[in-house]
Amino acid sequence: MSFSKHFVLAAGGTGGHMIPAYALAKELVLRGHRVALITDERGEKIPGMVDDGQVHVLPAGRITKDPRGWLRGARAILKGRSMALQLYRTFEPSAVVGFGGYPAFPALLAANRLDIPTIIHEQNAVLGRVNRLAARSVNAIATSYPDILRLKPKHEKKVHLVGNPVREEVIALREEPYPPLTEDGIFRVLVTGGSQGATILSEVVPDAMAMLPVHLRRRLQVTQQCREADIEKVREKYAEHDIPAELATYLPDLPQRLGWAHLVISRAGASTIAELTTAGRPAILVPLPIATDDHQSYNVKEMVAAGGARAIAQPQFTAKELAKQMQKMALGPGALENAARFARKCGRPDAVNDLADLVESIGTSPLTKPLKVKEDTKALAPGGREALAQDSAA
Template sequence: MKTFTLMAGGTGGHLFPAQALGQELKRRGHAISLMTDRRTSRYLDVFPANRTYVIPSATPRLRNPIKAIEAGFTILRGMATARSTLKKLQPDAVIGFGGYPTFPPFLMASLMGIPGLLHEQNAVMGAANRALARFADGLALSFDDTRHADKFAIARTVTGNPVRDAVLAVADQPLPPIGEGMKLRLLVFGGSQGARFFSEVMPGAIEALPESIRSRLILTQQCREEDLERVTRAYAAAKVNVELATFFDDLPQRIAGSHLVIGRAGAGTIAELGVLGRPAILVPLPGSLDQDQSANAKVMEAAGGALVWRQDTISPQSLATELERLLPDSDRLTTMAARAATIGRADAVGALADFAEAIAEGAAAPSTPRSTEEGERS
């Protein structure tokens, strides 16, 4: 039996693959602990850790000297907290899943000589993983082509992005049938923290649909708390069969039961759509420095499993026009579902667990990276 400490930022995009790996490592008889931040409260009751530790962390804000100094002191405090915890846990290896809460404990583990593996969920390596990669013994990737990954001369492999047991449990469920007069199931969500944009654009789009489609629609949508009342009123006026919530604990089952998904293009969303084989309209989060969601979405678009729209090009009417074409088209939805499934990696969690065990044993073989200069051009 080995002891592993998982490290992840406190959002679903980082925690869900960590949860999936924890579930698999526990099945293999290993002991699991988690280091994260204070945002994890809604996930901890299902996270497979023997113990969870909240480590002080901060996002460096270099453009603001005062904030940068404050962040530096917080990171040092996090490293001190992590050191005492790691001395107590004595893990055989640590696995980081990105986000700045990973930085203090992963760096301290490296300074203490504990082997470390990083997992990158996105098609563009995140800033925290890029900062930590020089201290890691291995790098696991979700996509064959991951920007910045070639810069680091460490053991590297493409495992895919692990999905939770709840996703694998419904992975063989076929796309619900579509026929004349049958219900059309549409799921809208914006990631683990919701998306105001969908609350603004979806009610108008649904209202603009012809009655022949609107009367068949079963809509499930995630909303922010502050938007719930307004969106509820809008759908009531449109006379739509709708369920609204700020968070769905059973999201994998809801994805599997849908004909079409509308959402952001976070790495977890792409991984689950692929494993479950569901068609989507993806709207990457605009404004992110690395444009990681755009890169993720292009993978699904290239496979033929999704339409990718820029947020600033969407209006309620344009979305209604697309939904009117797409929702009743059984052949097109079925084809998109099959193509989405071609990028699914149901075996990702096993591959990542194998890599983690190899790192803990000191048996990970180094990859042959391209030169740094070539990596800079990728």
């Protein structure tokens, strides 16, 4: 007999955290459950929450390396924890799921205080800071890659490889064939720098396109996402090189454009990699060098090793190098088609279903909650809650 349960999802206010949280929220609601979301001011502005879902904004306190901010950060965390406790006492969640980001930390602390089962989901190939703090006390760790850095061996028994949930429109692309690419046909290239854009792509990509052999350059059709400050300069460059290009600061129909793209040039955020591998699209990836723990450089490894992508570190990302890599992929017989097939093999299209199954298995129904809480408390690592509290003050 199944019960309608309540679940709280806690995520930082970036697309990388919010996209999988929204995907899980939608799936849980489809299964008959109720969902509440905890995030910060940025996350509240990102659309995608289910219509009947609650959204709660909590203070996102940070404990950085600078001691001057420790007191302020600790106060914000404690305030957020207190607000989460109030929510849990009325909403009565069966489980709390953290997706990383600072707003998730007080939400997980509050759940720990009330012995509510907890799960964390890691989108990147490196366990994030908040998820590292929470790993000791959670019941399960859901991952997007088979190999995760910064994960302590003693926590590996909690790990469940589920993948990174993506939008339904992207999953639908998996059933569509790679777009035909003939010797004389249009060569469609999609360039995207993630939710914030990437100036380095605006500076390098147009000049790289101009360096391609004439017979390839004449076939180009480019769609590029640019930052608002860069877009006019990029437009002038493409016009100067006589290359057809559609530019925008935001691409609301990105899944559709991904569907007809023969090659994608992009950053290596977790959501981008998940969409590329789910859809099965070859890519040239430029990891963001200042990403926390350099996680984007590790995000690309599985896809590159499989043959679905090429990665260029930003210091080596020049117009000449990009043009060379594009020619290797575009001019080799069947190279792009093969890369698309290899990229697809890395995809995990069932990620949202697998994650929802995991959440339901750990979440408790109101009628069984007292017994389950007792079992989950025993399952926690010795000193888990105390250790988590110590980590938060470190």
